[in-house]
Amino acid sequence: MTMDIQDDSRPAPMIKRIFRQAPTKPGQTYGVPGEGNTIKISVVAVLMVLGLWQIVTASGLIAPLFLPSPVAVVQKLFGLISTGFTGVPLWEHILVSAGRVFAAFALACIIGIPLGLAMGMSPVMRGLFDPFLEFYRPIPPLAYLPLMIIWFGIGETSKVLLIFLSVLAPMALGARAGVRSVAIEQIHAAYSLGASRAQVLREVVLPSALPEILTAMRIGVGFGWTTLVAAEMVAATMGLGYMVLSASQFLQTSTVLVGIFLIGGIAWCFDLAMRWVEKKVVPWKGRM
Amino acid sequence: MLEIRRASVLYPARDKSEPVEALRNVELTIEPGEFVVALGASGCGKSTLLNLIAGFLAPSSGQIKLDGAPVTGPGQDRAVVFQKHALMPWMNVLDNLAFGLKLQGVAKAERYKVAREFLTVLGLEGFEDSPVYMLSGGMQQRVGIGRALTADPRILLMDEPLGALDALTRERAQELILKIWEAQGKSVFLITHSVEEALFMGSKLIVMSPRPGRITHRFDLPFSRRFLAGESARDVKASPEFIAMRETILGIIFADEEKAA
Ligand SMILES: Nc1ncnc2c1ncn2[C@@H]1O[C@H](COP(=O)(O)OP(=O)(O)OP(=O)(O)O)[C@@H](O)[C@H]1O
Numbered sequence: 001m002t003m004d005i006q007d008d009s010r011p012a013p014m015i016k017r018i019f020r021q022a023p024t025k026p027g028q029t030y031g032v033p034g035e036g037n038t039i040k041i042s043v044v045a046v047l048m049v050l051g052l053w054q055i056v057t058a059s060g061l062i063a064p065l066f067l068p069s070p071v072a073v074v075q076k077l078f079g080l081i082s083t084g085f086t087g088v089p090l091w092e093h094i095l096v097s098a099g100r101v102f103a104a105f106a107l108a109c110i111i112g113i114p115l116g117l118a119m120g121m122s123p124v125m126r127g128l129f130d131p132f133l134e135f136y137r138p139i140p141p142l143a144y145l146p147l148m149i150i151w152f153g154i155g156e157t158s159k160v161l162l163i164f165l166s167v168l169a170p171m172a173l174g175a176r177a178g179v180r181s182v183a184i185e186q187i188h189a190a191y192s193l194g195a196s197r198a199q200v201l202r203e204v205v206l207p208s209a210l211p212e213i214l215t216a217m218r219i220g221v222g223f224g225w226t227t228l229v230a231a232e233m234v235a236a237t238m239g240l241g242y243m244v245l246s247a248s249q250f251l252q253t254s255t256v257l258v259g260i261f262l263i264g265g266i267a268w269c270f271d272l273a274m275r276w277v278e279k280k281v282v283p284w285k286g287r288m
Numbered sequence: 289m290l291e292i293r294r295a296s297v298l299y300p301a302r303d304k305s306e307p308v309e310a311l312r313n314v315e316l317t318i319e320p321g322e323f324v325v326a327l328g329a330s331g332c333g334k335s336t337l338l339n340l341i342a343g344f345l346a347p348s349s350g351q352i353k354l355d356g357a358p359v360t361g362p363g364q365d366r367a368v369v370f371q372k373h374a375l376m377p378w379m380n381v382l383d384n385l386a387f388g389l390k391l392q393g394v395a396k397a398e399r400y401k402v403a404r405e406f407l408t409v410l411g412l413e414g415f416e417d418s419p420v421y422m423l424s425g426g427m428q429q430r431v432g433i434g435r436a437l438t439a440d441p442r443i444l445l446m447d448e449p450l451g452a453l454d455a456l457t458r459e460r461a462q463e464l465i466l467k468i469w470e471a472q473g474k475s476v477f478l479i480t481h482s483v484e485e486a487l488f489m490g491s492k493l494i495v496m497s498p499r500p501g502r503i504t505h506r507f508d509l510p511f512s513r514r515f516l517a518g519e520s521a522r523d524v525k526a527s528p529e530f531i532a533m534r535e536t537i538l539g540i541i542f543a544d545e546e547k548a549a
């Protein structure tokens with residue numbers, strides 16, 4: 001292939017730039033699918049949607065009852081910060097909800113990860129738990145919420161348990177898939193160096209499963225936030241889910257939107273933190 | 289001393305495929321300090337034989353004994369070097385080298401001391417803290433060999449350990465393995481597809497044939513001794529005896545492949 005030397009000096013056409021595989025800089029890997037920085041594109045996309053939203057609402061095309069303007073939502077946020085919602089300060093709603101989600105998440109980590117590892121390592125454990133896990137996994141939490149309430153009452157227990165159950169399945173399945181991802185040569189190498197079964201588990205299987213476990217944690221906590229609103233549907237007096245639900249009953253759309261953005265924002269921050277942890281803890285992910 | 293007596297391996301039939309007789313009545317003895325090289329067409333059961341010795345696979349019939357005791361599973365006395373190094377990417381070079389000692393419960397200071405010695409032998413000084421995925425293929429392979437050696441096995445088992453290396457790196461690695469073999473006096477079982485590599489490295493050569501997999505020829509080889517006695521590798525490989533031997537072996541292998549085709 002011959003290349004026009006001048007080609008580099010003038011900007012390549014957009015289409016060509018998107019589809020061309022430019023050589024990588026030292027320290028990068030060529031041809032990794034989807035490689036490249038996305039921050040600029042994301043910022044532009046978000047600004048465009050915000051702008052569109054503002055234009056549509058400011059022009060009066062959509063009634064504020066259906067969609068308040070972004071400015072109104074921000075004003076509502078500050079209003080909620082200063083006066084609270086139903087007499088409870090906003091930060092308490094946030095704290096209560098985050099507490100429920102992360103308590104359930106921590107519990108699911110403590111139980112789900114060892115369970116998944118055990119299911120990956122032992123056919124007995126897999127045989128025992130697989131049917132139950134696979135059966136309840138696709139059931140929407142709303143469907144078994146009544147059961148939770150009948151069994152565990154309307155207190156905190158049933159709420160945390162409901163979220164816990166929705167997080168448990170992805171955690172266990174992720175850890176189990178992690179076990180499967182170990183290269184058999186690595187296990188053979190460990191055995192031929194004199195490892196015991198327990199050592200293979202600790203020194204080879206666990207570290208190899210770590211990337212998948214971290215991914216499962218990211219997915220799992222997402223499930224937790226998804227279930228939060230369902231958990232706070234019954235007999236809650238605090239929490240972001242409760243705030244969204246009761247605001248919707250009074251058609252306070254801007255409060256609903258504030259709640260949605262708060263849930264989304266917290267979940268997103270946690271995900272960023274997890275990605276940072278991933279970079280620190282499993283820098284080898286996908287590189288060998 | 290490792291003894292394989294009338295060992296056969298029959299892989300059971302799967303779905304529509306016929307059962308495969310990967311090895312039939314294999315007899316092989318590996319004396320202490322012997323360097324056995326296995327050559328043969330693809331699919332003749334070389335890896336199967338190595339897995340038998342390593343203890344990953346039990347023979348369908350026959351026996352494998354190490355110093356008189358039957359082999360019942362993998363163990364620290366038979367370290368394996370894999371074609372694809374199989375290093376642990378979450379450990380740096382030094383920890384990979386010291387991995388076997390860690391598994392044996394050797395204290396950190398002691399195992400790092402041993403690992404550092406091998407670091408020098410393998411020409412990896414300055415890389416002890418590097419993550420292994422940032423090394424070149426040849427360096428990774430050397431770490432793989434070093435990891436097997438630090439565990440101080442009785443027998444070193446290598447399945448095409450140098451297959452992925454370029455010609456120059458490969459020759460260096462061959463010489464490195466020979467020097468370590470001489471210095472440590474270990475038994476070695478090495479599988480290769482390169483006739484030249486087999487002749488240059490082995491003290492004993494077995495040629496295998498497929499369907500059923502078996503050992504068809506055995507040769508005692510003088511070439512590695514000549515190299516270790518001071519003759520240069522190039523001279524050894526250019527000597528008339530070496531070339532004549534190479535032609536003999538190639539003839540055997542080509543005849544096998546033609547029969548198979
Ligand atoms: N797990 C297995 N199940 C069934 N058949 C197998 C299995 N492993 C190997 N075989 C068969 O046994 C025969 C010998 O295989 P083996 O891997 O030992 O050959 P090899 O000499 O190492 O070949 P290569 O040089 O290509 O590595 C082959 O015909 C192969 O198809």
Ligand SMILES: [Mg+2]
Pocket residue numbers: 334335336447
């Ligand atoms: Mg093989």
